Amino acid sequence: MELPTAPAGKGCVPWQGLLLAVLLSTFWNPPTTAQLTIESMPTNVAEGKDVIFLVRNLPGNLAAYGWYKGDKVDHHQQIASYKIGPVEITPGPVYSGRETIYSNGSLLFRNVTQEDTGYYTLQVINTSYQGEVGTGQLRVYQPVAQPSIQASNTTVTEHQDPVVLTCLTNDTGISIQWFFNNQSLQLTERMKLSQDNSTLTIDPIRREDAGDYQCEVSNLVSASKSDLLRLDVKYDPTLGSSGLSAGAIGGIVIGVLAGVALIAALVYFLYIRKTGGASVQHDLTEHKPSASNHSQGHSDNSPNKMDEVTYSSLNFNVQESEKPTSASPPPPATETVYSEVKKK
CATH class of the missing domain: 2.60.40.10 (Immunoglobulins)
Structure with a gap:
């Protein structure tokens, strides 16, 4: 909304004179118990958007207040002033037409630009001619372009x-x-x-x-x-299906071959250790005695035919482990065990 212009007349408008008169008192009057603060919403605003300065902890019995661009009260940098009862709003030297003052002291900025970045100061005056000042900051950023x-x-x-x-x-x-x-x-x-x-x-x-x-x-x-x-x-055709380099594949092959050789050597060692101490040979031979030895004068047609006996022998060859000696090793010892099997 556009700020109305104050009526023309000789000299200063009375309430504007009041602002000037209170300016000096602002610096020596003690602050109220709650500090006047200014907060921008949002804190950071994109260029082309709107932002509002909210006023916190306004003192009571307000008579008037004014907004200024910068971090201090400077009437050459006044945006606008607001008189309470009756309401009278007067634009200042830096008013751009995009600012609006509300009855609670808030200041609205529309379509902000990067030139609006900076500090803004609010001066409030009560009916006892006491003044207080608060300052807020506006940060305007340009939206980023697509990279x-x-x-x-x-x-x-x-x-x-x-x-x-x-x-x-x-x-x-x-x-x-x-x-x-x-x-x-x-x-x-x-x-x-x-x-x-x-x-x-x-x-x-x-x-x-x-x-x-x-x-x-x-x-x-x-x-x-x-x-x-x-x-x-x-895909690199010079590499294996696994995507490994030739050097890596060669290393894997060498590792596998080395592992196989180690296992074979270990198996051979265990075999030699197991069979080197004793060698057992099993010779199973079936001997059938002649008729003259077992018939004892009886013919095959005799009704009282003797049982047929079969002899088997089991030979064990025990071989001792080799011992370093100049003499030739003795022949292996052989032990024969006979068994008798009767057949009817």
Whole structure:
């Protein structure tokens, strides 16, 4: 709403004179128990938006108050003044038409610009001609523009040249964040960011790095993401299906062969240790005695035929472990055990 202009007349408007008269008293009068404070809402505002200065702890019995641009009361920097009962609002020298004063002392700014950044001062006067001053700060930021991504190469072969992604922006006083496949990028040991986060280097590149990349720039009042950049990573045919280098595969093969040789040597050692102390031979021979030895004058047609006896022998050869001696080793000892089996 536009501030009304005070009626023309000779000299100062009485309540404006009151403001001037109270100006000196502002500096020596003791403050009220609750300190007058000014708060901007929001604290940080984007250019082109609206902001309001809220007044806290206003004293009672108000007669008038005025707003000034800057951190002190300067009538050359007055935005507007407000007289209570009857209400009379008068614009000041720096009034731009975008400011509105309310009855509770609040000041509304519409369509703020970066030139509006700075301090603002409110002076209040009560009916006892006592004044109090409060100061607030306005921070106006320009919204960030959409950034873009520049890549050293968008189609690469794994384990070869590194990839460098750069977030391009003309904005200052910003923060930069990277995204991969619509998720916040989780850095690995192969990734490195520059000091201001504007450059992302991936070295060496792997197939799992393929996907969509974005960068986001932001300040205290706005944020903007770049368009997606697709990074394609090709398979290197010179590598195994596992994606390992030739040196790594060779190392694995050598390790496996060494392990097999070690196991074979261990098995052989255990076998020699088990069989080197004693060697047992089992010679099972079946002996059938002649008829003359067992018939004892009886023919095969005799009704009282004797039982047939079969002899078996089991030979054990015990071989002692070799001992270093100049004499030739004695022959192995042989023990024969006979068994008798009767057949009817």
